[in-house]
Amino acid sequence: MNDRKDLMDRNDIAAAVRLQVGDIMNRPTEFPSSDLLADHGLDSLTSIQLTLALEDEFQVAFADDEISLEHFESIDSIVNLLDKKLQG
Secondary structure (H helix, E strand, C coil): CCCHHHHCCHHHHHHHHHHHHHHHHCCCCCCCCCCCHHHHCCCHHHHHHHHHHHHHHHCCCCCHHHCCHHHHCCHHHHHHHHHHHHHC
């Protein structure tokens, strides 16, 4: 199977995540990828919207234990989670 997610590297994933974060939060995402998203306005509602958008974008499903502050605290942490899911 050779779909888009099989061809993505970490930079591609980060760029796509950054776009989704910007769309959901309705603001530019020109901040360090290690910044806490909560410090930039991510709240419980937007985190649910982001989770759903990322599942659609990357054609993955997040398990309940993956939907946590640890995994969704920054762009870097989201990229780490998605990179693992897309590889395995």
